[in-house]
Amino acid sequence: MTRPLRHYFVRLATLVVITALAQAQVRTPAELEMPRSHSPLSPYTPDQVPEPVLTNSPRLDRMIRDGKLYLSLKDAIYLALENNLDLAIARYNLPIADTDLLRTKAGGSFRGVNTGVVQGTPGGGVGGFGSGAPGAGAGGTTSGAGGAGAGAAGLVQSTLGAGTPVASYDPALSLNAGSEHQTLPLSNLQLNGVPTLQTNTVLVSANVSQAFPTGTSISFEFDNNRQTTNSINTSLSPGLSSFYRFSIRQELLAGFGFGPNLRFLHIAKNNKKISDIAFKDQVIATVTQIENIYWDLVSAYQQAHVNEQSLAFANQTLDNARKQLKLEAIPEMDVMKAEAEASKRDQDLTVARTNLQLQESLMKNALTKTLDNPALEEMPVVPIDQMQPDTESSAPILDLIERALQNRPELQETDIDLANRQISRKAARNALLPSLALVGFYGGSGLGGEVNPVFEGNPANLPHDLPGTWQNTFNNTSPDYYVGVSLNIPFRNRVAKADQYRSELEYRQASLRKEQLKKQIRIEVRNAQYALEQSRARVASATKARNLAQRTFDITKKEQDLGAGSSYQTMTAQRDLSVAELDLVTAMTTYAKSKVELDRATGASLEHNGVLIQDAVSGKVTASSP
Numbered sequence: 001m002t003r004p005l006r007h008y009f010v011r012l013a014t015l016v017v018i019t020a021l022a023q024a025q026v027r028t029p030a031e032l033e034m035p036r037s038h039s040p041l042s043p044y045t046p047d048q049v050p051e052p053v054l055t056n057s058p059r060l061d062r063m064i065r066d067g068k069l070y071l072s073l074k075d076a077i078y079l080a081l082e083n084n085l086d087l088a089i090a091r092y093n094l095p096i097a098d099t100d101l102l103r104t105k106a107g108g109s110f111r112g113v114n115t116g117v118v119q120g121t122p123g124g125g126v127g128g129f130g131s132g133a134p135g136a137g138a139g140g141t142t143s144g145a146g147g148a149g150a151g152a153a154g155l156v157q158s159t160l161g162a163g164t165p166v167a168s169y170d171p172a173l174s175l176n177a178g179s180e181h182q183t184l185p186l187s188n189l190q191l192n193g194v195p196t197l198q199t200n201t202v203l204v205s206a207n208v209s210q211a212f213p214t215g216t217s218i219s220f221e222f223d224n225n226r227q228t229t230n231s232i233n234t235s236l237s238p239g240l241s242s243f244y245r246f247s248i249r250q251e252l253l254a255g256f257g258f259g260p261n262l263r264f265l266h267i268a269k270n271n272k273k274i275s276d277i278a279f280k281d282q283v284i285a286t287v288t289q290i291e292n293i294y295w296d297l298v299s300a301y302q303q304a305h306v307n308e309q310s311l312a313f314a315n316q317t318l319d320n321a322r323k324q325l326k327l328e329a330i331p332e333m334d335v336m337k338a339e340a341e342a343s344k345r346d347q348d349l350t351v352a353r354t355n356l357q358l359q360e361s362l363m364k365n366a367l368t369k370t371l372d373n374p375a376l377e378e379m380p381v382v383p384i385d386q387m388q389p390d391t392e393s394s395a396p397i398l399d400l401i402e403r404a405l406q407n408r409p410e411l412q413e414t415d416i417d418l419a420n421r422q423i424s425r426k427a428a429r430n431a432l433l434p435s436l437a438l439v440g441f442y443g444g445s446g447l448g449g450e451v452n453p454v455f456e457g458n459p460a461n462l463p464h465d466l467p468g469t470w471q472n473t474f475n476n477t478s479p480d481y482y483v484g485v486s487l488n489i490p491f492r493n494r495v496a497k498a499d500q501y502r503s504e505l506e507y508r509q510a511s512l513r514k515e516q517l518k519k520q521i522r523i524e525v526r527n528a529q530y531a532l533e534q535s536r537a538r539v540a541s542a543t544k545a546r547n548l549a550q551r552t553f554d555i556t557k558k559e560q561d562l563g564a565g566s567s568y569q570t571m572t573a574q575r576d577l578s579v580a581e582l583d584l585v586t587a588m589t590t591y592a593k594s595k596v597e598l599d600r601a602t603g604a605s606l607e608h609n610g611v612l613i614q615d616a617v618s619g620k621v622t623a624s625s626p
Helices: 003-023 058-062 073-083 085-091 093-105 263-326 332-366 397-407 409-430 466-474 494-561 567-602 613-618
Strands: 068-071 172-185 196-212 216-229 236-251 381-383 435-451 479-488
Touching (some): 068 073, 073 263, 073 332, 236 466, 263 381, 263 409, 263 613, 332 381, 397 567, 435 466
Antiparallel strands (some): 172 196, 216 236, 236 435
């Protein structure tokens, strides 16, 4: 395939991706939409954003039974979609992007959107291999036109939105009115016939102007003047004058056409898509985090259960040893060993219980907006779902990589970012051209007032009032018109030339970043797949070790019951069984979290958990709890 054809197909694929994203655009939460009103005063009155709701969703109360919070994994994810504060913070980025659309429709520059992932919720780290994994913090925003040359991942984006200045597309009305009294001492009486000239002037003027995306700007100016004076040599007092002018200017080179003049709007629309994708990235990161926290909770719950059983057996063995000591059936040394073992297992249980309490706190913190209720803060959390090994092997690695390249939000954001940079490239090229404009205006003037009787021969048909003066102004009896061109050639043109070439460099740099990101995603998927295979083998090995330890314990206990073995041997076998069970719990936790990471790496987290983006946007899950 030749290079032009390859370039064409790449751009076509990018366009298809962007079109698909536009069709899948999420809706801004209704409570955060900018109010709309037909009131003429609406553009001049501030709009208020309602305070955030800090009460937990009713779903949480339905999970509480007998003073405990019972949670399945689905429950935890649904509660996070409704209450997690990371999502609540990121949700504001959607209407913030909408404000850029409103601003750029009027010709203003875009301010940028948030592209980072908020992770203020502790616990359940997100991301496996590589620095590109989400969850690194607030991230930052895309800069507006002409901003500082800062960007994520080493990219520079200071020429984003560069080009010729864009005027306001909102019409503007300017009104000026005033009255002036002026007194001037005169050196002689010949000119005005009075030693001191007094003049009273009333001025009223109006100007309406508007620009259009074609590079056209129009304006209409209307001035009125009424003047009286004490001069006896003035022909009209009061004198009335009126003037109007309609002007038009059309750019022909730099600043011509929709491309450079609507670039801010096009970039803002793309940024809106980026904001939607970034929110999806936030939802994926939060769901992944909740899954990790949940499996950590399950692990802590099972570890505490294993340690409780271990301590119970140690205490039972100690009681039996003390009874046998009274019967002088065993030496005192066996009782001391039993006491030491029971003390060690009591310590292990304390550690396991405190770790469980920590995991419960992390889970409740992740699933609530507020923990002001002391009862909720101290409430135990009981996980319903248990970790089960998956005997089915995952899809082939190449299929997983292909799925990741299609689903990962970072790549989708990069495609739209490249489209924005392409818009800026074209606008920067247009800004290299000289400024050539076709200009013209048409106007008229009118005169009226009271004629001084001293002056004979003055026109008798002059109007005496303002309406008559206006009629003469607009009846084309005194036209004023002009047609011409305006050319501005900046010699050397070094500023525009530097910006244009810089925009090319930034575009090429961003293109390399896309390829780097694709390679990074490939490595992340492979690493997640390898980790899943390793953890599956670890579960199989830990299961065999647990089964062997169980059989060993059963044999030693039977021998002790028959009088052929000692209690110390049985306790040692039971301790080995507890260690093997804890190893299995750890292996199962690692396996479950490996599956979570593989889902994240391939972009399948939301699909596999049945999460709808619009539910995350609204903060209200439509599905019922399982």
